[in-house]
Amino acid sequence: MNNLRIDPRExxxxxxxxxxxxxxxxxxxxxxxxxxxxxxxVALGLADxxxxxxxxxxxxxxxxxxxxxGADNLYPREDxxxxxxxxxxxxxxxxxxxxxxxxxxxxGNSISNAIKELLCVTVWGELxxxxxxxxxxxxxxxxxxIKLFDKFSVIAVSTxxxxxxxxxxxxxxxxxDMKIGILFVENMAQKAKxxxxxxxxKIDKALGDVKKIKRTQFYKDALKxxxxxEGGGV
Amino acid sequence: xxxxxxxxxxxxxxxxKKEFVGKKVIVYMGELxxxxxxxxxxxMEEISKQNxxxxxxxxxxxxxxxxxxxxxxxxxxxxxxxxxxxxxxNIHFIPxxxxxxxxxxxxxxxxxxxxxxxxxxxxxx
Numbered sequence: 001m002n003n004l005r006i007d008p009r010e011x012x013x014x015x016x017x018x019x020x021x022x023x024x025x026x027x028x029x030x031x032x033x034x035x036x037x038x039x040x041x042v043a044l045g046l047a048d049x050x051x052x053x054x055x056x057x058x059x060x061x062x063x064x065x066x067x068x069x070g071a072d073n074l075y076p077r078e079d080x081x082x083x084x085x086x087x088x089x090x091x092x093x094x095x096x097x098x099x100x101x102x103x104x105x106x107x108g109n110s111i112s113n114a115i116k117e118l119l120c121v122t123v124w125g126e127l128x129x130x131x132x133x134x135x136x137x138x139x140x141x142x143x144x145x146i147k148l149f150d151k152f153s154v155i156a157v158s159t160x161x162x163x164x165x166x167x168x169x170x171x172x173x174x175x176x177d178m179k180i181g182i183l184f185v186e187n188m189a190q191k192a193k194x195x196x197x198x199x200x201x202k203i204d205k206a207l208g209d210v211k212k213i214k215r216t217q218f219y220k221d222a223l224k225x226x227x228x229x230e231g232g233g234v
Numbered sequence: 235x236x237x238x239x240x241x242x243x244x245x246x247x248x249x250x251k252k253e254f255v256g257k258k259v260i261v262y263m264g265e266l267x268x269x270x271x272x273x274x275x276x277x278m279e280e281i282s283k284q285n286x287x288x289x290x291x292x293x294x295x296x297x298x299x300x301x302x303x304x305x306x307x308x309x310x311x312x313x314x315x316x317x318x319x320x321x322x323x324n325i326h327f328i329p330x331x332x333x334x335x336x337x338x339x340x341x342x343x344x345x346x347x348x349x350x351x352x353x354x355x356x357x358x359x
Contacts, residue, residue: 003357007356008244008248009354012246015246076327080238081239095331098331104331104344105346113348113353117327120243123239
């Protein structure tokens with residue numbers, strides 16, 4: 001016997017994604033700029049257009065996609081792995097299904113292990129698009145995704161704030177160096193522009209109700225992003 | 235049966251890594267993951283049959299060990315309050331979820347490391 005230890009999970013993760021045609025990370029590096037809202041809106045918009053869509057909330061310690069959707073009591077089903085529950089025609093997976101409302105005190109290694117475990121056992125099946133809601137910052141989750149996925153594109157979210165734009169500018173250099181496709185989206189914009197979503201004070205009151213979300217200006221603007229990524233996006 | 239998904243990952247890794255050629259594979263099973271051994275063994279056999287490649291393996295169960303980052307206490311699952319079936323199932327799927335349901339028995343901190351016994355890993359002899 002020797003002390004060698006090999007993690008078997010990484011070998012299967014790429015296989016799990018084999019029938020996923022397009023993976024989009026919704027990333028933004030600053031907190032509170034609307035990544036989760038955009039992730040959910042884009043997933044809803046794609047599903048409404050008849051696309052097979054998955055939504056994965058990888059913001060492990062601060063998952064909110066289930067709150068935005070009003071999807072409180074979902075749980076995956078076991079069948080040769082974990083099958084994401086379907087909500088509003090979206091296959092949805094979140095760490096919140098397992099952590100419930102308890103806080104998760106995660107340091108780096110735990111984040112990597114949890115992500116690998118979830119990606120190893122989740123059976124997405126055939127998808128046109130998998131939308132991944134990323135946590136803020138260029139940290140463990142981002143580096144794990146880069147390591148574990150062969151191909152993906154990025155919706156890079158910023159706001160009109162110079163802080164948000166500056167940090168995004170610095171962070172996307174990594175993606176650019178890797179020749180990864182990037183679609184820049186400005187959220188909370190003051191007026192309508194290309195690839196922008198206008199600030200909508202009504203969006204907070206629509207949280208948890210998909211019908212209300214779909215009536216907001218925010219959602220209508222997000223549909224322009226949907227059309228863009230349907231066409232390849234970048 | 236998410237044991238099938240884990241068995242698939244074990245078999246793919248063993249078939250791909252040269253370290254395992256001609257060796258008996260040791261599948262270390264962390265206590266936290268609480269794998270159903272019969273289902274796992276059955277899945278290993280069935281997937282091996284499909285691949286037409288038998289794998290010689292044995293399973294070693296590893297007790298969980300934690301270390302508190304706050305007060306330094308070493309502890310195990312046997313020292314913490316018994317978990318409900320629902321909590322156990324959530325830890326079974328994602329062992330790191332132990333951090334949602336367990337606190338250090340000495341200082342009650344949620345900041346602790348899983349030192350061993352989390353999930354599946356492989357070795358050989």
